[in-house]
Amino acid sequence: MKFKDYYAILGVDRNATAEEIKAQYRKLARKYHPDVSKEKDAEEKFKEVGEAYETLKDAEKRAAYDQLGRHATGEEFQPPPDWGQAFGGASTSFEDIDLADLFAGLAGRRGRAANAPIPGRDFEAQVAISFEQAFHGAEIELNLSEIEFGEDGTMRRVPRQLKVRIPRGVVDGQVLRIPGKGGKGQRGGPDGDLYLDIAVRPHPLYRSEGLDLFITLPLLPWEAILGTSVQLPTPAGRVALKVPAGTRAGQRLRLSGRGLARADGPAGHLYALVEIVVPTHVSDAERALLQQLADQSTFNPRAHYEGN
Amino acid sequence: MTIELTQAFFVDEGVSFSLSQLTLHSGLSEDEVHALVDSGAFSPADPAASFWRFSAHCVIVARNARRVRDEFALTDAHSLAVVLRLLQRIEALERALR
DSSP states (O other): OBOOOHHHHHTOOTTOOHHHHHHHHHHHHHHHOTTTOOOTTHHHHHHHHHHHHHHHTSHHHHHHHHTTOOOOTTOBOOOOTTHHHHTTTOOSOEESOOHHHHHHTTTTSSSSOTTOOBOOOOEEEEEEEOHHHHHHOEEEEEEEEEEEEOTTOOEEEEEEEEEEEEOTTOOTTOEEEETTOSSOOBTTOOOOOEEEEEEEOOOSSEEEETTEEEEEEEEOHHHHHHOEEEEEEETTEEEEEEEOTTOOTTOEEEETTOSOBOTTSOBOOEEEEEEEOOOSOOOHHHHHHHHHHHHHOOOOTTGGGTTO | OOOOEEEOEETTSSOEEEHHHHHHHHOOOHHHHHHHHHHTSOOOSOTTSSSOEEEHHHHHHHHHHHHHHHHTTOOOHHHHHHHHHHHHHHHHHHHHHO
8 A cells, every 4th residue: 555644744743742733733624624725626635634634633543653664655565564453453454445444444443342343334425416316216326435344354445336226306415324334333233324415416407496496487578478378398397387467577487396306205396487588689570569569658667766 | 246226215214313323323422412402403303302312314414513523623512513503504505696
């Protein structure tokens, strides 16, 4: 595996105290945390800093890290013989793992009675699905990469494939839970759960807010004045929408129950947001008709200006 | 190779968690859970009950709180509750802008 100099990443001396390490980490977290930083590469830097702090903040992990010796950043190395047994009971076998995995593996394995059950870790995965998959539900395949421990403490990273049925009515930002599909429990401990953070990719026509959907409905001025019927696309197919005479820009026409819906659960609505659009070019004949309308109309949209 | 099909569940479906299960799944301490409940970040099904039960949605909020605690190296439960509340407001405002 490749070596990383955690002290250099945090910018602290190898003899720094725990307080100094914490203070320096806090400073860097404020600088690079994706929730507060707009700096380029902030997320990448924050991950690197977080990985370094995760190990150096813990006295035992820090001692284990120091025992790995000094290497140049990026240099290939292997932990010394018996390193695994000395720290957390892992064996000397480390297959396809990186430095972060090595120290993550130490967590949760210490401070337990020799035969106490160890619950499996909960895993999290980010999943992006299409709008149609969110609306109708879908079966998706996930390719995960997880650390696994053998009964002898062997630590290795293994690929894992899962086929998951996503229920219909999932909204952007929702978290789904798959019980028992996290890390394997050991010594009779329960398996962890897998949490899926769902991102729904934007759709060119629909915008969602919870289970409700919104679509822009462009109308011509005369359609809005006289009323009309339009073929409106909905995620379940086109429907005829009657637009009443005198419809104004900004009005919302509601199509009840045509939003996102969970099976046997709540259903959102589809709202058509009225926008009045005008043609950029008109023919002479159209211009003449519009002029005739302008001459004959007595409607004053600015009547409320008067007296003010 | 046949891949088994697994059902994913909405987190508010059917299950509830005890306080100790919530701490196990979230990585928060009981003190931190109490502080978050006091701040209104989430709430047990019946706050007056002798033994609290939490919906799975609370696990999501609590896991997020633990992430925030670790990522900013926060050490006291009250600060964590305040930061979480502010982040929730920012998220709601950003959602409203979209």
